[in-house]
Amino acid sequence: MNPAALIPVLLVLLAGGMLALQAPSNVMLAKAGGSPLLAALISFAVGTLALLVVWLFSGNRPGTAPFGSLPWYAWLGGMYGATYVAIAAFAAPRIGLASLITIGIAGQIAMALWLDHHGALGLPRAPLSAMRAAGALLVVAGVVLVRRG
Structure with a gap:
């Protein structure tokens, strides 16, 4: 690398x-x-x-002008x-830190795959592939293992 x-x-x-x-x-x-x-x-x-x-x-110090043309949803971050x-x-405190983090990561990956696939919010389009879906499923498997461990 x-x-x-x-x-x-x-x-x-x-x-x-x-x-x-x-x-x-x-x-x-x-x-x-x-x-x-x-x-x-x-x-x-x-x-x-x-x-x-x-x-x-x-x-x-960009000033305010560049922000005027942003769509409304740009302000929701x-x-x-x-x-x-x-x-x-x-x-x-209810589900444990490891479960919180792994479930959160699963949610992030699911949303990221959707956003990438559609090129939403100005992102470059990266269609869902079998390899990307398999990677996401491995994350879900990790969530299950962490929850059951």
Whole structure:
């Protein structure tokens, strides 16, 4: 593998590990505050503050004009993330972290295959193939093994 191509792979691996850390952190917040929604709100407030600081230091100042032509659904990304965080804070203590993560990954792969197949949301089209479907089924098999283990 090209060393330059390895960087995004390692960053995604790191981000995946951080996603696993996020759920139990939010469970602690949910227990302390009595609400997975409050935990998600706190989590997003801290994340928003962190992103604001990094963005301010980045020097990137695009203005508002480029955002005016975006379709309405381009603004929903944060809602998807907030929904996941709140559900994870609720579900992790009930089904366990490994089940939460593997079931979540199965959901991500199913949606990713659908989006790729249709080239939805501006993504390049990548039709569903037997190999891609087999890979998705292996993930589902992994979910079953983790749940039964």
